Every structure is written in structure tokens, then in C-alpha cells.
Amino acid sequence: MMPAGRFAPSPSGELHLGNLRTALLAWLFARSTGRRFLIRIEDLDRARAGAEAAQLRDLAAIGIDWDGPVVRQSERTELYEDALRGLTEDGLTYECYCTRREIQEAPSAPHAPQGAYPGTCRDLSEAERERRRAERPAAIRLRAGVAEWAVTDLVHGRYLGLVDDFVLRRNDGVVAYNLAVVVDDAAQGVDQVVRGDDLLPSTPRQAYLAGLLGYTVPEYAHVPLVLNQAHRRLAKRDGAVTLAALAAEGVSAERVTGLLLASLCLPPSLPAALEAFSPAALPRDPWVVDPAGAVRSAW
Missing domain, CATH: 3.40.50.620 (HUPs)
Structure with missing residues (x-):
């Protein structure tokens, strides 16, 4: 079996910027080393109706692809x-x-x-x-x-x-x-x-x-995680931190991808980021964002 990396969200709601940034990193680590990239839905404990489909749409919207069918723990x-x-x-x-x-x-x-x-x-x-x-x-x-x-x-x-x-x-x-x-x-x-x-x-x-x-x-x-201005782990209650919320304000998924990659000191497109990716060069500190200010000013 060909080696693989994976992203494994819990279907409890929409993915926010922190989740999407981690997904991008998991994809970059896997693809840069010639591994398969898998999606596994960790739904043993909790699942919100429609959350899985929304999460998969968001991953595809920021350019992430995966190999084989999506696997669910409940199965x-x-x-x-x-x-x-x-x-x-x-x-x-x-x-x-x-x-x-x-x-x-x-x-x-x-x-x-x-x-x-x-x-x-x-x-x-x-x-x-x-x-x-x-x-x-x-x-x-x-x-x-x-x-x-x-x-x-x-x-x-x-x-x-x-x-x-x-x-x-x-x-x-x-x-x-x-x-x-x-x-x-x-x-x-x-x-x-x-x-x-x-x-x-x-x-x-x-x-x-x-x-x-x-x-x-x-x-x-x-x-490293994405944190809010209070240096706590980012959550949807922090404001416009999901693709749907940002889209409602006119921010495209492509621009979100660019912002996430910039926070990793990488070029703003996935192909270029994959070419430049080096684990040793990744930032070691959390990315602190202010959805009401700093994120908005990046557009």
C-alpha cells in the first residue's frame, strides 16, 4: 500500500481558517513527499447534519484534492x-x-x-x-x-x-x-x-x-494553531472565519487560500506553494488573526 497522509475533521460544523490552514499543511506535507492524501471523517462522537458535505466543499474550494473515497469512522x-x-x-x-x-x-x-x-x-x-x-x-x-x-x-x-x-x-x-x-x-x-x-x-x-x-x-x-486576538484557539464565534462567512463579505475562496499560504510564508497559489514547500522553513509560532481587522486589511 502506497504511504499516505491525511486530514481528519470531525463533522461538527463548518471548517474555520485554523482548520483550513491545517488541512493545507497536511496536503503540502503529503504531496511534497509523494504520498497519497486521504480524507477521513471522524464521526464517532458527534455529527451535525450537512457538516460533512460543507467541509468537503470547502476543502475543494481552497484547492485541496484527495485520493480514493472519503472514509467515515462510523462505518x-x-x-x-x-x-x-x-x-x-x-x-x-x-x-x-x-x-x-x-x-x-x-x-x-x-x-x-x-x-x-x-x-x-x-x-x-x-x-x-x-x-x-x-x-x-x-x-x-x-x-x-x-x-x-x-x-x-x-x-x-x-x-x-x-x-x-x-x-x-x-x-x-x-x-x-x-x-x-x-x-x-x-x-x-x-x-x-x-x-x-x-x-x-x-x-x-x-x-x-x-x-x-x-x-x-x-x-x-x-x-501551530491559528489564534484570535486573545491568543485563544480560533473559533467561529470570533467572526467571519469560515469560507461561507467570508464569501458573504465578498472574499473569494481563492483569496482565502492566498492568505493562508502567505501566513505560512509561501507563494499565494497551491502549485507554487507546493514547489516552494519546506517543513524546516515553516513558522513555528501560532498565527494570530483579527477577523474584524487584520484579516480584512489583507484583501
């Missing part, structure tokens, strides 16, 4: 269950009955990293499990053998992060993101993951899990 649950069964057969999972409040209030294990699951349900007896099952459904957690794991990122270098007994399947039966994304990337031949750097802290968990499942760990590149 791949058997793959996730197969992986979960394998982990369970290897003794690498256990049932957890903790509520969020119980986890927050439980004392951490000695020397455990901040935020780590304290292992409350890790070694319950069968009798204790039977009692807890009658109280509430169980989530399934990974029985991790490490507390930390290191990954190498093309933007951030070596990153050492937390690996605890994280959830693989929630107590409502929905497979957790950390399992689904690892299985999907392996099944699709994705060996390059480009996404926002807010997801970097979860990457050691995913890389560790990939190794347990016998998968090759992808190459990672966590790119």
Missing part, C-alpha cells in the same frame, strides 16, 4: 472491535467503572504524572467487578506498562508525554478516539500524521498503543 467499528479483542486476549485491557468525579477526587498513585488515571479499577477482584457492573456499565481501559513514552515530531523534536491506563471504549459502547485513530491510520497506510499542536500531548499514548498492536508508528508533525 469502521468492526475494525476497532477486532483490535480491542486482540488487546483483551493479550491481557492488556480491564473494565473500569469510575465516574469522572471519582477519578478527579481519587488520590494519584505515587510518582504518577499529573492527570494520570490512578488505577482504581486495575486490580479489582471478580466479585468487585460483579458488584460494580450492577451499578453502571464498564468502560474498557488499556493496561499500560509504562508511565511515559517519547515520540519524535518534525516540528517539535523529541516529545516525552504521559501514558496512563487510558480509555479504549467508553461505557456507552463508543470506541474512544485514541483507539480509533490508531487503527484507522494503520488500516489506511497512513504513515504521516500532520495536525494541530494542541493534539501533541495525546500522541505518546497513540504511538505506544500502535506498538502494542504491532503497527508501524507514523511520522508526526504537529503544526
Whole structure:
């Protein structure tokens, strides 16, 4: 299978400038290295009617193309269950009955990293499990053998992060993101993951899990986010930050593409940007925008 990169949005609404900029970067990383470029809709948790179609239209409008059909996580649950069964057969999972409040209030294990699951349900007896099952459904957690794991990122270098007994399947039966994304990337031949750097802290968990499942760990590149004037992650409430909102003000998708590429210090057209693209030359700081002022002044 030919190697691939991907962009994997959640269909919860329209893509904004930050999402579109990350999609452009994922496309540039993949195409500049001769990889396929895939679109995967991560709809296990939430999906708004019409959001997927709008997102695909917006990606095409800024010049992004992709290979093969769009894949949806909601259509791949058997793959996730197969992986979960394998982990369970290897003794690498256990049932957890903790509520969020119980986890927050439980004392951490000695020397455990901040935020780590304290292992409350890790070694319950069968009798204790039977009692807890009658109280509430169980989530399934990974029985991790490490507390930390290191990954190498093309933007951030070596990153050492937390690996605890994280959830693989929630107590409502929905497979957790950390399992689904690892299985999907392996099944699709994705060996390059480009996404926002807010997801970097979860990457050691995913890389560790990939190794347990016998998968090759992808190459990672966590790119800077787009922020608003308050230096918070850009959101649609910040103003005209979607293609539809900008089009209503007379700003074309082509001009949005040019602005996004300029923010990456690249030429204003995708073919020229692809020719000039170099990961080493990318800005390392977030792009701060003011939809009411700075963005508008760029037209």
C-alpha cells in the first residue's frame, strides 16, 4: 500500500481558517513527499447534519484534492472491535467503572504524572467487578506498562508525554478516539500524521498503543494553531472565519487560500506553494488573526 497522509475533521460544523490552514499543511506535507492524501471523517462522537458535505466543499474550494473515497469512522467499528479483542486476549485491557468525579477526587498513585488515571479499577477482584457492573456499565481501559513514552515530531523534536491506563471504549459502547485513530491510520497506510499542536500531548499514548498492536508508528508533525486576538484557539464565534462567512463579505475562496499560504510564508497559489514547500522553513509560532481587522486589511 502506497504511504499516505491525511486530514481528519470531525463533522461538527463548518471548517474555520485554523482548520483550513491545517488541512493545507497536511496536503503540502503529503504531496511534497509523494504520498497519497486521504480524507477521513471522524464521526464517532458527534455529527451535525450537512457538516460533512460543507467541509468537503470547502476543502475543494481552497484547492485541496484527495485520493480514493472519503472514509467515515462510523462505518469502521468492526475494525476497532477486532483490535480491542486482540488487546483483551493479550491481557492488556480491564473494565473500569469510575465516574469522572471519582477519578478527579481519587488520590494519584505515587510518582504518577499529573492527570494520570490512578488505577482504581486495575486490580479489582471478580466479585468487585460483579458488584460494580450492577451499578453502571464498564468502560474498557488499556493496561499500560509504562508511565511515559517519547515520540519524535518534525516540528517539535523529541516529545516525552504521559501514558496512563487510558480509555479504549467508553461505557456507552463508543470506541474512544485514541483507539480509533490508531487503527484507522494503520488500516489506511497512513504513515504521516500532520495536525494541530494542541493534539501533541495525546500522541505518546497513540504511538505506544500502535506498538502494542504491532503497527508501524507514523511520522508526526504537529503544526501551530491559528489564534484570535486573545491568543485563544480560533473559533467561529470570533467572526467571519469560515469560507461561507467570508464569501458573504465578498472574499473569494481563492483569496482565502492566498492568505493562508502567505501566513505560512509561501507563494499565494497551491502549485507554487507546493514547489516552494519546506517543513524546516515553516513558522513555528501560532498565527494570530483579527477577523474584524487584520484579516480584512489583507484583501
